[in-house]
Amino acid sequence: MDDKLGKYITKLMTTVVDKEQDEFVKGLAISELNNLKENIDSFVKKHIGKKESEELKQQLLQEEKENGK
Numbered sequence: 657m658d659d660k661l662g663k664y665i666t667k668l669m670t671t672v673v674d675k676e677q678d679e680f681v682k683g684l685a686i687s688e689l690n691n692l693k694e695n696i697d698s699f700v701k702k703h704i705g706k707k708e709s710e711e712l713k714q715q716l717l718q719e720e721k722e723n724g725k
Contacts, residue, residue: 665689669685669689672685700712
């Protein structure tokens with residue numbers, strides 16, 4: 657899935673799981689990931705609509721199951 661994510665998001669995720677990283681920095685990374693999640697959810701709801709968003713989410717989940725992830 658990393659290849660589908662942007663470099664910025666991947667770097668934030670790497671920061672969160674890095675055991676040598678300071679807890680404060682991890683907290684900042686988690687906070688930024690949550691902000692990005694909210695922004696993406698808002699964008700999807702605004703431009704696609706709630707019903708279509710749910711259908712897309714179900715489709716993506718099904719594809720992940722089929723791909724064995």
